[in-house]
Amino acid sequence: MKNKLTLSSNHTRKKVREYLAATQAKNTQLAYQNDIAHFLRSGGEIPATPRCVASYLAVHANTLSLATLNRRVVAINHAHKDKGLKSPTRSALVTDTLRGIRRINGSKQRQVMPLLKSDLMKITRKLTGLIGIRDKALLLIGFAGAFRRSELVALKVEDVRFVTEGVLIHVLRSKTDQNGVGRKVAIPYIKGCHCPVRALKMWLEKSNIKTGALFRRMNRFDQVTDYGLCAASVALIIKQRVAEAGLNPEQYSGHSLRAGLVTSAAQAGVSSWKIRQQTAHKSDVMLQRYIRDGQLFVNNAVSQIW
Known part of the structure; x- marks a missing residue:
């Protein structure tokens, strides 16, 4: 039976x-x-x-x-x-x-300021010391990968693979991928001192991290710990660094990096499907708010007649 x-x-x-x-x-x-x-x-x-x-x-x-x-x-x-x-x-x-x-x-939601490429360059230019190296890599990789803060802090060294063209980062799970299918994000080498790939390499070299959490907490002696950052830490780091650059920290959050990539790309004339390839948005609907705001001054009616 x-x-x-x-x-x-x-x-x-x-x-x-x-x-x-x-x-x-x-x-x-x-x-x-x-x-x-x-x-x-x-x-x-x-x-x-x-x-x-x-x-x-x-x-x-x-x-x-x-x-x-x-x-x-x-x-x-x-x-x-x-x-x-x-x-x-x-x-x-x-x-x-x-x-x-x-x-x-009304149903209007608070919209944080995107951390644009120009402001990001200004912020990362002044970062020094080991914690500065960490924050520079965190901000540049977060921006270039259009990562959500939860994705950023979940990254491990094992998810990173450096290739000839730059770096491939494997995102195991995200807000829109609860089944854990995963996706690969490509970040190429960029000329100059603000290259996300070189910044990440520098962080791994100076921190001597070989395995486990990619971005980690520092103790009060500026030593790298075994503990990864939490999602809230990303927002606090962004607020601290934008404040040091003379920007209003109340206007920025952990989402500002992702929004910054979308807005900066839209301003540069990048097609929406190429932006979605980086952000993993399923459609243009969610992108339109950033693209629309980023292009407000592109071929503006006033500039065309003045």
Whole structure:
């Protein structure tokens, strides 16, 4: 007689939980946990009623962005599904409240300043010491590869292969590649002292890193540790370095490197499909905001008639 499959053993239940957890990226799981924690601190509870969720949205409509509110609703929905409970988020009361907030407050999201090539050159020119060598490589590689900050800090030495033309970097997993298919990003040698490939080589040589995390934390004695940078560190490094260059750090974030490559390429007249080859965007839709902003002064109507 064949044995029936059951979830009775601890080992089986553990494996099921592991596979269920793998359906979401770790950053997404953490974001949902933080969202639920905020909901509970604000007086919410699981299970929640539609009126409770709608009240929560109304209370925070003027302090949280629409994107954050939408994510909180998704997190509340997941929290109910995980417990086998009926979700209140699909009720007319909740959806109509969100729709009303969108109409009154608008749906425009904060758009950070792109770190353009010209500013990047100015910033990296002044970096000195071992930590300066690290930051120069981090900024130039992050810009040239159009990497998200999560992709940048996840890179390992084993993901890097130097070739005659430059460097090939294997991105194992990204925000839009949760199944781990991976992709290769090519960064060529560039003439001058701001070459990303040479900057990366210099960092590996001076840091003596042979394996493991590519970009690492430094201790208070400016010594390289065994610990890789976290995603938040990328934003802090960018803010610190742009401030030193006389720019407003409040306008920049970890996304500024990726946005900077797209905008700079658009200004240089690079075709959208070549930009997408570097950024791995699936379509031109997400690129258009940066391309549009980057080309505002290209053949501007005023300059044509003045």
